[in-house]
Structure formats: structure tokens, C-alpha cells
Amino acid sequence: MKTLYGIQYLRAFAALAVVVFHAAEKTGEHFAIGAAGVDVFFVISGFIMWVISDRRPMTPQGFLLDRIRRIAPSYWLVTGVMIAGAVVGLFPNLKLTGAHILASLFFIPAPSPSTGDIWPVLVQGWTLSFEMFFYVLFAGALFLSRRWRLLYLTAIFGGFFLIGLLFEPASPVLKTYTRPIILEFLGGVFIAELWIKRWIAGTSLGLACVGASLSGFATIFLIGADFDETICGPLAMALVYGMVSLETDGSIGRVPLLTYLGDASYSIYLWHTLAISVIVKAAGMIGLSTTSTIALAAVGGTVLGAAAYELVEKPLRKVLSSDLLKQNVVERRPS
Numbered sequence: 001m002k003t004l005y006g007i008q009y010l011r012a013f014a015a016l017a018v019v020v021f022h023a024a025e026k027t028g029e030h031f032a033i034g035a036a037g038v039d040v041f042f043v044i045s046g047f048i049m050w051v052i053s054d055r056r057p058m059t060p061q062g063f064l065l066d067r068i069r070r071i072a073p074s075y076w077l078v079t080g081v082m083i084a085g086a087v088v089g090l091f092p093n094l095k096l097t098g099a100h101i102l103a104s105l106f107f108i109p110a111p112s113p114s115t116g117d118i119w120p121v122l123v124q125g126w127t128l129s130f131e132m133f134f135y136v137l138f139a140g141a142l143f144l145s146r147r148w149r150l151l152y153l154t155a156i157f158g159g160f161f162l163i164g165l166l167f168e169p170a171s172p173v174l175k176t177y178t179r180p181i182i183l184e185f186l187g188g189v190f191i192a193e194l195w196i197k198r199w200i201a202g203t204s205l206g207l208a209c210v211g212a213s214l215s216g217f218a219t220i221f222l223i224g225a226d227f228d229e230t231i232c233g234p235l236a237m238a239l240v241y242g243m244v245s246l247e248t249d250g251s252i253g254r255v256p257l258l259t260y261l262g263d264a265s266y267s268i269y270l271w272h273t274l275a276i277s278v279i280v281k282a283a284g285m286i287g288l289s290t291t292s293t294i295a296l297a298a299v300g301g302t303v304l305g306a307a308a309y310e311l312v313e314k315p316l317r318k319v320l321s322s323d324l325l326k327q328n329v330v331e332r333r334p335s
Contacts, residue, residue: 006243006252007044008262014040015265016302018124019272023297026280027290033221038127039184039229039236041269045131046188047195047240049138054146054196060139067135069320071128071266074313078270079104079122086121091277096121107132109176118172124269133177134185150193157186181229187237191244201245209242261306267313268305275304 014037021034053063083101086094095113103110104120107129112119119126137156141149163169164178194200201209216235220227246252261268276297283293 003254003259004244004247005254005259006247007047007240009252009255009258010040010044010240010243010262011265012258012261013037014044015261015268015305016298018269019276019301019305020294020298022124022273023276023280023294023301026276026297027293029290029294031294032227033217035227036217036232036236039181039232040239041127042130042134042181042184043188043191043233043236043240045134046185047192047244048188049134050189050192051196053138053142053149054192058142060142063142064135064139067132070317071131073316073320074267074270074308075122075125075128076105077312078274079120079125081274082121094121109172111172118176122270122273124273127269129176130182130185133182150189153186153189157182179229181233184229184233184236187233188240191237191241194241195244195248198248200248201241203246203249203251206242206245206249206251209238209245211242213239213242261302264306264309264313267309268302271305271308272301275300 017034017037019034021031021037024031024034052058058066079101082091082094083096085091086096093114097113100110100113101121102108104122104125107120107125109118109126109129110120111117112121120129137153140156141152144152160178161180161183163174164180169175169178200206213235216238217232220231225231243252279297279300280293283296288296
């Protein structure tokens with residue numbers, strides 16, 4: 001699949017928005033609009049998985065293995081850093097239990113012993129529990145023929161949403177997986193199907209969708225309204241739909257820096273809070289202003305994420321891809 005630069009740029013901006021959100025939060029300030037980066041990520045994830053599955057044949061097992069290889073190693077490494085830091089006293093507020101560590105490593109929603117909230121050891125890893133849930137359900141769709149997959153995904157995601165709406169489950173797992181936010185993945189799938197069939201808006205309507213989405217996010221931020229998935233989900237879908245419409249129309253070119261940040265967005269998302277914590281603490285010791293602290297922390301978080309992309313994610317991906325290639329060769333070798 002050719003690079004969709006609009007999607008890459010959205011991944012970059014979504015990651016940077018989350019970085020600024022956490023930098024501001026760490027200093028006691030608020031940049032609530034940054035949290036909407038997660039909603040954009042979820043819509044993009046649904047879009048990309050549907051397009052990839054349409055472009056190349058894949059088995060459910062192969063799909064899940066590919067996703068685990070892509071998501072888990074870096075996440076496990078950062079979680080390990082957090083655990084080691086807590087053990088030696090670097091994170092005094094982080095309480096550890098064996099059950100919570102295991103749940104975190106295997107993407108199972110569980111209450112944190114530190115706060116009681118349903119967070120993993122690495123707090124931003126809560127989104128990966130949703131991603132893995134989506135991947136498992138998506139793998140189920142791959143057992144079906146192409147024409148039944150969209151109906152299956154609509155039924156299964158709609159079913160989980162209705163369970164949450166009607167029964168308000170109390171268990172951490174069901175409470176997590178029945179939230180309305182899961183419909184953002186389905187929204188991305190529908191946008192991808194529209195894009196594949198070329199049922200896409202032209203430049204004017206694409207710009208209107210992007211403008212309406214950004215205006216909506218800004219308005220919510222300015223009036224101080226709550227950022228929740230029932231509002232941010234549709235706005236994120238409008239943003240992605242508008243960007244892929246502009247992409248189809250040839251209105252988006254390549255911007256190297258944004259393309260790179262899009263590539264590095266996963267590492268930036270995983271690693272940035274480590275740098276932010278150190279920088280905010282150091283800035284407090286030297287009396288740096290809040291605005292300067294937020295800016296420095298955001299830059300530091302982004303730089304650490306980019307470094308992790310080069311030094312951790314890319315080498316891991318290369319090694320795991322090589323192992324997968326060898327495995328495929330062995331499996332195909334005549335006996």
C-alpha cells in the first residue's frame with residue numbers, strides 16, 4: 001500500500017497533541033484538546049487495518065501475529081523500564097503488584113493499585129488494550145469472506161456498545177470494552193470502505209470536513225466542555241474522512257518532517273512521559289516558568305520518542321521481520 005501522507009500527518013499531530021497534553025498536565029495546566037489525539041489514532045487504526053486486509057490476503061493467525069510483533073515488544077520494554085524505576089524508587093507513587101503487572105503485559109484492563117483507575121503500569125498503555133481488543137475482533141472478520149466482514153464488525157462492535165449502554169457492566173474488562181470509544185475503530189473501517197470504493201468527497205467538501213473537525217475541537221476546548229468519545233469520535237472521523245478525501249484528490253504532498261514524525265508516532269506515544277517527568281522535575285528545581293517548562297517537556301518527550309524509534313523500534317522490527325521471513329521460508333519448503 002502506498003504511503004498516505006494525510007494519514008501520516010494526522011498520526012504525527014495526534015502524537016504531538018498527546019505529548020503536549022501530558023506535558024501540560026504534569027505542570028498542573030490543562031491542554032484538554034490534546035487528549036483527542038487518541039480518538040484520531042483509533043479512527044486511523046480502523047482505517048489502516050481495513051485497507052491493508054483489502055490489499056493483501058492474510059490469515060487471522062498471521063494478522064494477529066503481525067500486530068503483536070508490531071505493538072508488544074516496544075510496549076513491554078517501556079513497561080519494564082517503569083517497573084525497574086518503581087523498584088529503585090524513581091517513581092514513588094507507582095505501586096506494583098504481580099497481578100497488575102501481568103494484566104498490563106497482556107493488555108488486560110485491571111485497576112491500578114496506585115490510583116484504583118483502570119490503568120496499566122504504563123498509563124498511556126490503556127489505549128493498547130483497546131487496540132488489541134480491536135485486533136482480536138478484526139482477526140475474527142478474516143475468517144469470513146470479504147462481503148461479510150463489514151457486517152460482522154458492525155454487529156460485534158454494535159453489540160458490545162449496546163451491552164455497555166443497557167447493562168453498565170462493573171467488571172474492569174467489560175466496562176472497558178463496552179465504552180462508546182470502540183465505535184471509533186468501526187468508524188475508521190467505514191471510512192476505509194468508502195475510500196476503497198472511491199465514494200469520497202472532493203477538495204471543497206474534504207476541506208470543509210477538516211475545517212469543521214478542527215473548529216469543533218477548538219470550540220470544545222475554548223468553552224471548557226468535556227472531551228469524551230461521544231463528541232470527539234465523530235469529529236475525529238470527520239477529520240480522517242476529510243484528509244483521505246484531499247489525499248485522493250491529490251491535494252496533499254510529502255512533508256519530510258511530518259512524514260517522519262508519523263512513522264515515529266508509536267514510539268513517541270510510548271516513551272514521551274519518561275522525558276516529561278524528568279524535565280518537569282528539573283524545571284521545578286531551577287524555577288523555570290510554566291510555559292517554558294511545558295514547551296521544553298514537549299520537545300524532550302518528542303526527541304526521546306524519536307530516539308527510541310531509531311534505537312529500539314526500528315531494530316526490533318527488523319529482527320522480528322527477519323525471523324518471520326525465515327519462518328515463512330521453512331513453512332513453505334517442500335518436505
